[in-house]
Every structure is written in C-alpha cells, then in structure tokens.
Amino acid sequence: MANTPLKQRGIAREGGYLLEIVKGMGVTFSHLWKNIRQPENRRTVAYPEIRNPFPPRFRSVHRLTRHADGAPRCTACMCCATGCPAGCIHIVAAEYPDRPIEKYPARFDIDMLKCVECGLCVESCPCDAIRMDTGMVPMPAFTREDFIYTKERLLSHEPQVAPNGYRPRRGDL
C-alpha cells in the first residue's frame, strides 16, 4: 500500500486521504484541548523542582542504622567488606570498654567510585546495620576524597519514606 504510486489509486482514494487528514487534525486537537484543560495529567515532571520518589526497593545510597541509644548497630564483623564484590568497604574495628556489644567500627568508609550498588553488603549484614533505602543517588563531586563516604556521613543518611508510607523491611531488601 505504501509503495503503490498515487497514479494507481485514483481521485476517490485521495479525497479519502483529505478526509483522513481532517480526522487526524481532530485527534491532535483533542490532545491539545485535553492538555490545556488538565495540564496536571501530563507525564512530564519539572525535574529539579519536583522529583518522583524512587520505588521502595530501589538500591540507593547506603546508610548505617543505629541502636535506640544512637550508637551504630554495626559490630565491625567484616561480613559486608568480605562479601563486597567491588571491595569498596573499608572498616577499622575498635572496642567499647563498657558495653555488652564489644566491637564497633572506628572507621566505616565506602568508596562510591568503586561501589556497584549490588546490595550484597545489605544482604550479608547479620545485624541489619547497613541498608540501601535512602532514596538518594551518589552525587557527583570534584575530588576523589568526596566520593569516600565516611561513617559519620553514612550514619547521617535518612531513609526515604514512600508517598504511601511504605518503608521496606529487612526481608524486602
């Protein structure tokens, strides 16, 4: 059909073509009118000002969770650093003098330039001490040092709350 020259079609078909154009203009105008009437129904998001939340199970930037008293849950067991395929987690362990949980990380650095966001550290953690539910993406930086997320920074990250209040539980991750 598309390759049939016009000469083989005849005037009646071409008249039909003109009618189809008018119909098509009706379709485009209906879209125009719909978008003028209900601009909020368009899918476009004004990005820097308005951001869609990530889906709840999206593996975003890590955070270190805390005990009720604010101390990090991490016991510096090295499960995450061992399981990490990229080798981006560096932990320096230290000991509490007076708590029943003896070990804690003196340093807990994640090199975001090496991290592949696989989530194996979250799965391997026996204490639910590291999660990837902040809803943030690793931001660009100007120096290599800025890509190394320290313990303080990871502890300061907050979890993302989905619009419906849903927060992923341990089993979901």
Place this chain on the structure above:
Amino acid sequence: MSALLALFLAAAGFIFWQGFGAEAAFGWMLLSAAIPWLFVLNMIPPMIWMERKGCAYIQDRVGPERAFIPGLGLRMAGLIHNLADVVKLVTKEELLPKHVNRTFYVAAPMLSMAVALLVGAVVPFCHELRFSDGFVFRAQALDLNVGLLWFLSMSSIGVYSVALAGWSSNNKYGQLGGLRASASMISYETVLGLSVATAFLVHGSTSLNDMVSGQYGTFLEVLPRWGICTMPVGFVLYMIAALAETNRSPFDLAEAESELVAGFHTEYGAFKFALFFMAEYVSIVVQSLIIVTIFLGGWQPLPWNLLHHDWLVEPANAALVLRWLLGATALGAGAFGLWCLKWHRTNRLRWKDSRKNEGIVLAMMLGFGPALAALLAVLLWGGPTSADGGVFTAAVVEFSALAGKTLFLCWVFVWIRWTVPRFRYDQLMHLAWKLLIPLGLVNLIGTAVLVKTGVI
C-alpha cells in the same frame, strides 16, 4: 526591526504634528510602508511560540517554559525563549565556510527574507480611510491594480533563495535540499496560480482591494459571499499549495532531517540561519494574509453584510461597536488576571527565585491593568463622535478582524505540521502534477461556467 519601529513612530508623530488628513500625507505614506512589515515581523515571535507550545501540547508534553527575565521572573509560558534565541543567534560566531561560493552564500538568506517581506506589501490591512477633508489613506504599502500578480511573481522569486542557498553551500545535502525545494515550489506554484485564477474570474479583478470589497453580500441567497463559499475547491487547492510554497510539513522535503541533515540550510549558522528561520515564518504569515484576503473576506469583521464598512464608519455605530469590544476586552483581561492569580496560588512554592512572582506580575500587566484601562475607557470616554473618529475606529476594528483571522490560519499551518507525516518525494510530485493541477483546471473551467451563467 527597531528601524521599522522608529519609522512607524516618526510617521505617527508627523501625522499628529500636521493634523490628521491631507497635510500629513508624507507621514501617512511612511505609515503605509511600515504597517505591513511591522505586522508581519511582529507575528514571528508568536508564530514560533505557537509552533513550540502547540506541538508540545499536541504531543502531551509541556514545551518550553524555563527561560525567564531575571528580576521580573516573567516566563510568559515560553515566550521569553524567543528572546533567549535572539541572544544566542546574535552572539554566535558568524562562520563562513571555506568551500562555499561566498557571494551567493551570503545573498541567499537575505533574498529569502527580503522576498518574504515584499510579498506582503500588497495586502490591504483595512478599508481605505476617507477623512472628512477628502484625504484618502490606504493601509497598504503597494496599491497595485495587479496586486495578486505581484504576489505570485514575488513568491516565485523565493525559489531562487532556496536554490541558491543549496547550490552555493557546495554540500551534497544542501544541493539536494535546494533541488527538492525548487522542484516542489515550481510545481505547486502552478496549483497556486490555477486556484488564484478562479478568484480573478469570480471578482473580475486582480486588485486585492476589489477582491475584499467584492466579498460583501450573499451567495446563493444564504451563504456569505466569502471566497471560501464561492470557490471551496480553490480554497482547498490554495491551502495545499501554500503549504508546499512555504516548504512546510507535509511538504517540507527540502529540509527532511532524516534524509538531508537540514537540507538547503545545512551549512548555515548564526544569524544567516536565523534569517532563513524567520523567513519561513514570515512567508507563513504572508500566505495566511493572502488566504484571508482572497478566501476569508479580508478585513471584513463578519460575513454577509454584518458590520458593513459603510455602517461601521458612522460615528454612533463605531462608538457602539467600540464599547462592546472594550467591554469584552475588560471581561477577558479580568478573567485572565483571575486565572493568573489562581495559577500563582498553586505554583508559587515551586520556584525559589523571581519566577515565583510571575503569576502576580502577569495578572497585573496583562490582566487587571488592561481590564481597568478598558473599563475606564468605556465609562469615561464613550467612543468617538467626529467623522474622522468613526473612520479610525472602523479601521481599528477591521484591522483586528484581519489580524485575528490571520492568526487562526497561522495556527492551522502549525496544526497541520504536527498532524500530517511527511510525503515521499515522488508522492509529492504525483500529487501536484497528476491530481491537483488537473483538479485546478477543472475547477477553473467550472468556475468560468458558473460565472458566465451568473450563479456566482
């Protein structure tokens, strides 16, 4: 543009200084030269805006809305993008490639713009203004009795700019684009001429003034005597041919980006490209003006004999019409202001800079301010009383009617572009030579028979 504005202001000042009428003939002459160009050039930014925003809305997108004036924060729903474009195109490096033919390469964009502007010179923008001291002013740069022939000859020169641009770029894509454009423009000019010839037959004249005044009255007792009713086939043919003449989609094979990069303006950048870009919109506006003049009653505000010019120039009637128009303006502008405030309430938290005030600024500038002015004009002034005042009011009303119809047709051009996919090149030629030209010939003969038998 600013020189034209200066010319316009100088002319207006001279007219005010000498008093309206015969003494100010020189000023009126300057004014008549400035009006068509000012109108056509001022239509370019709205056209570009309509194209971008219209296509965005048709495709369920938002379209341009980011550029804004710092301080005021006005974005005007994307109109400010035109200003940003101008800044970008003017400050860009004027590149002259080594492999081009310099003379024609530089001349082509100038020619395209000049021709596009010259074509509009014959369009009458309102009924001639007959002042009480006997002076007659025509809002028309060139009052030729062969007006439409001027239009045809000038628009056919437009082929040269495209062909020259393609050839002088010394580039395969440019050359192919230029060839395609010249072939399609020459073919569709025949269609254009055939459909215009029916207008010659119906009105018995080639002057555009005669054509407009010939469209008063009724046709077949009921229909208005507008060209679209007396020669509907000619109207459709003309619309199709006008699309091809302006190299617009679905006939924009000259710049088919999927095949030819950008066609004849592949090698052009900076302001030389801007000239081509503007010339395209100027020729759309001019084609719309000609279509309105031939087929849609020109400057007549309403079909049949409603708001007939002879009725409108009476000062009392002019005052009545003006009061209604001002009242409608006040209502419309007030509604727009309210809408802006509502928009401001829902969107004010979105921006962190001056853009957050846009709703209020727009409501004042384009909404409540004009509404108040129009309301005060209705309440305090009450309209013209002298004969010359009636003449002026009639001119304003007729000019607004022409501008409104032209704007609508420009929108139709945009609308068609974002609806219809591009033709294949052989389909384009088949359509012109094997369908439209025979149809035009039959239409011409049929119209001749109808005119001879007195139906039209």
